[in-house]
Every structure is written in C-alpha cells, then in structure tokens.
Amino acid sequence: MSVVHTVLESPCGPLTLVATDGALSHLYMTDQRHRPPEEDFGAPGDPGDAPFAETARQLAAYFAGELTRFDLPLALHGTPFQRRVWAALQEIPYGTTVSYGELAGRIGSPGASRAVGLANGRNPVGIIVPCHRVVGADGSLTGYGGGLDRKRRLLAFEREVAGTEEQEGLF
Structure with a gap:
C-alpha cells in the first residue's frame, strides 16, 4: 500500500x-x-x-464559488455504517443543512442519530464529503472536526454562493 x-x-x-x-x-x-x-x-x-x-x-x-459538488476518486475506509453515512452526506444539497436525525432517517436508521453523529465526526475527507452540512435538531451548530468556526464559515459561504443568505468576508 x-x-x-x-x-x-x-x-x-x-x-x-x-x-x-x-x-x-x-x-x-x-x-x-x-x-x-x-x-x-x-x-x-x-x-x-x-x-x-x-x-x-x-x-x-x-x-471560488464555482463548484458545488466534488468528483474525486476517494479511498474511504470505515465500517459499513460509516460508509453509508458518508455516502448520504454527499447527497445533501450545497447550501443546505440537515439534522443528524434526518440523516439517520435517510439511511434507514431513524433511531441512530447519535451513531450518525459519531460517523459524521469520523469523516476522513471533510469539506469534500460535506459533514459540515449536518446540524442539531434545532438548527444549532454542533460538533465539527475542523472546529465550529470553520463549520459556521463554510455554511455561510455556501449559503451566500447559493443565494440563500447574504454574508461577506467569510474566506
């Protein structure tokens, strides 16, 4: 290897x-x-x-705000559950968020929001597999391996580019 x-x-x-x-x-x-x-x-x-x-x-x-979905060959190693979560993360539309519970439902495990959060935290390729798009049930920013400030800036940047929120000077 x-x-x-x-x-x-x-x-x-x-x-x-x-x-x-x-x-x-x-x-x-x-x-x-x-x-x-x-x-x-x-x-x-x-x-x-x-x-x-x-x-x-x-x-x-x-x-630069010109790419909303990555297309790269990835070698992601994790449990089958983690890989399901990581695949589902890639389906979250640019500029939007989903809750951990909603993501758990999307992968067919509606009671597994905590497990989804753990798998999300182990995402090996942040930004590219957009784990920053997952938020708490009340919309709050909870957890991000790169830090909550980065998560906040990434989400605000995507919303600005997508035209769903006005922000300036994020990056």
Missing part, C-alpha cells in the same frame, strides 16, 4: 491531503479532532501528482 501526503493552502488554513494507492483517503485541517500523528500521513508526495492536483483544482473552484 502506498501512502503519500501533501499540504495545500486554502481559505480554511492549511489542508493536509493524504492519498492511499493513488486515491484521496484523508483531508486534515490544522487543529482537527481525530487528526493522527504526521508520521501516519506517509511520505511527502508531489502536489502535481494524482490525486493531489485534481483535488487542489476542485477545492480552488469550490472556494
């Missing part, structure tokens, strides 16, 4: 991208919860190589 990484500057701060066998497997923000030690990121990779170059291109388009 080949594991390599690179660091990409973004409006959210430096993002560490990790690729496993040529597919993006992790995206880590600084000070992220569940961030492993850097020695687990593999050898330094060439930012111009796959999948880093395409990930950088799509992230730049996202932060």
